[in-house]
Amino acid sequence: MKTNKRTVEVFSAGCPACEPTVQLVKSIACPSCDVQLLDMNKPDVAAKAKQYGVKTVPAVVIDGQLASCCTGAGPNEQALRAAGLAAAR
Numbered sequence: 001m002k003t004n005k006r007t008v009e010v011f012s013a014g015c016p017a018c019e020p021t022v023q024l025v026k027s028i029a030c031p032s033c034d035v036q037l038l039d040m041n042k043p044d045v046a047a048k049a050k051q052y053g054v055k056t057v058p059a060v061v062i063d064g065q066l067a068s069c070c071t072g073a074g075p076n077e078q079a080l081r082a083a084g085l086a087a088a089r
Contacts, residue, residue: 008035009061011049021058
C-alpha cells in the first residue's frame with residue numbers, strides 16, 4: 001500500500017497567539033504528514049508566505065495550498081477607519 005506524503009507548512013511569528021494552531025496541526029497531522037514550522041521573522045519565509053497568499057499568521061499551507069481557514073485578508077484601511085483608528089479631521 002502506497003502512502004502519499006503530505007507537506008504541511010505552518011507559518012508562525014513564534015508568538016503565543018500562534019502556539020494553539022501549531023499544537024493543533026501537530027496533534028491531528030497524519031503519520032505521512034511532513035509538518036514544517038516556518039518563522040515569518042525570516043525574510044525567505046516571509047517571501048514564501050507571500051507567494052501562497054498568506055496575509056495573517058498563523059497560517060497553514062497543505063501541499064502548496066493555503067487552507068481555507070487561513071485565507072483572511074488581514075487588517076485593511078476601511079475596517080480600521082470604521083473602528084475609529086483614523087485621526088479626527
